[in-house]
Amino acid sequence: MSEAKLHLTRDTLLGLLHQMTRVRRFEEKCDELYQVEKIRGFLHLAIGEEAISTAVMAALTAEDAVVATYREHGHALVRGVPMRAVMAEMYGKQEGVSRGRGGSMHLFSAAHRFYGGYAIVGGGLPLAGGLALADKMQHKSCVTACFFGEGAAAEGEFHETMNLAALWKLPILFVCENNLYAMGTRLDFSESQTDIHAKAQSYRMASESVDGMDVVAVDAAASRALAAIRAGDGPQFLECKTYRFRAHSMFDPQLYRTKAEVEEWKTRDPIPRLANWMREAGMLHDRDAEKIEAEVTAEVDDAVAFAEAGAWEPVETLTRDVTAEAAP
Template sequence: MEKATLLDWYRQMVQIRRFEQKCAELYQLGKIGGFLHLYIGQEAVAVGSIAARQENDHIITAYRDHGHALAVGADMRRVMAEMLGKVTGVSKGKGGSMHLADVNKRFWGGYAIVGGHLPLAAGIALAEQYKGTDAAVLCYFGDGATNIGYFHESLNLAGVWKLPVLWICENNQYGMGTAVDRASAVPRIIDKATAYGMKGKQVNGMDVVEVYQATQKALKAIRSGKGPQFLEMITYRYEGHSMGDPLRYRTKDEVEKWRADDPIGILERRLLQEHNATQDELEAIDQAVEQEIAEAVKFAEESPLPSPEELFTDIYVEA
């Protein structure tokens, strides 16, 4: 891998982490409302896989969507404005944390019904197949979503119709507070994909380079006509399911063990040891990210709230 590429991924991962830490702070201050699901710990998945997409590929994900929004290149100021419910937000303040989207980046959004976006991904892929393009859909979901009917119906349809979907399961070990082996009859998620004609591959989701390479390979397989593909990214969420999670279902030791294999830490070591990056270089990136976040918060804070009329717009395209 090129050093410049790795540095860019480092910047993106730091950006996601710092952005979310800032969001947690703003949530505690009451400036962000509703639910807030943090992606911290899983940054390598969004950054590595989205880096492997070609320009016309689509991205769709669940409600833990800040990382994907930033990784597709959505304007951070507008993402932060959405968090604060401002009209300048990516979804005009109508979506919030769970419903970020950016039509120009082919990012179809975060969806808050577990599994609900999997058939949408199949449909988006169907439209590309129908139009005869080479575009694929990268569809992200958690381990918890693999137990719901939507998952099975969507994978089956994708298998039958050979839809260009890359199913990316972010196995962060818990569906809310329920561990994978307490909710799934098979502990290896990829075993479920085999039932629908997909071989599937487990990937170290803490290593952005591995994620990138596996995604690249899977997308190539889709484009060469091999049908839908399945990746299980083994990862971990450091924070609770959402803000206010009492974290009774896991030990501090377990969290510490995963933190030792931190995705940003792994990449940092690789940059320093294998690519002659300097601590100064990385710190400069960290500082630039801090600056960017400060500007995004300022933009969001100074942005106007949606006008009362906005309540009634966008219900229908045709009034």
């Protein structure tokens, strides 16, 4: 664990542990619900990667904006989007955060400046640049946090956005969640330069690589980067090295990696890692851990009950929200 955590209070650390646990238990429940066909379509779990979204969201303010990918349940939850509305969206119910129209991959919440989950790899980057451009042109001090996987670094939109953001000094934090596999293609099978944060430097953008399994290290790095952006230093790039413990989606037999590799990474699981460290430091007791688990279980159960009780949108409303006009 990094030195930075020494400056964090017990309450802050408990909060991080609570958020990571929420995301973990929510996604485990989604996995169960998928098996019983309550959730359909694609379901991309970020189990193992929770430290990144948890830490970055903790470092943002409510005025900042967030753009995420199709693996964004945790990002929405930690950002403050109610779990009920997220779960109802997983079901496709009209009480869902996107009225059920988006599903797992397209969570949006205007109230939280959560500008969406985008399912074309790299496609969220230019849009995030535009959010940041608008903030800058309107002389607002907000930052846009843009999450993407390392697979996006192979897309032209990555290059175009990096260049534009650096050229125009846009207030944007690029957060690369490098889980080593673009679906099933290992990083060194797809990139000539596997050091992703070095790519950012080629645009003269400040960048840092951090252990994405260490929530405190990510928090510290994100806070540093955000301070630099707010000071007017332009965009910053954070590469967080992480690992996806589960399959890419629910249709993935994981032929591209060994069980041993997965097990090895599980020893770095960010949740027990933080919990164990806190225990050793005397900041986490059994009753704290039990309390977190109990609260999270209750919240997840409540979210499931809410989604179950939700309504299917009437088919008569099928064509609403295509353009601004009311549906016929």
